[in-house]
Amino acid sequence: MATVDNRSVLRNLEGDECPWTEDCSGELERGEYKDTDALVCPNCDTPIVRVW
Numbered sequence: 001m002a003t004v005d006n007r008s009v010l011r012n013l014e015g016d017e018c019p020w021t022e023d024c025s026g027e028l029e030r031g032e033y034k035d036t037d038a039l040v041c042p043n044c045d046t047p048i049v050r051v052w
């Protein structure tokens with residue numbers, strides 16, 4: 001199993017355009033979702049990446 005540095009994944013995706021829907025052009029932000037680190041889109045309130 002490959003080892004992934006999840007925190008660097010979050011950094012790499014931070015500021016990317018929301019991939020969730022084509023209608024949303026929000027930029028992903030670091031945040032928390034259910035007490036875990038996550039990237040969320042402030043425009044559509046969707047957690048894109050969660051790290052356990």
Ligand SMILES: [Zn+2]
Pocket residue numbers: 018019020021024025026041042043044045046
């Ligand atoms: Zn969005």
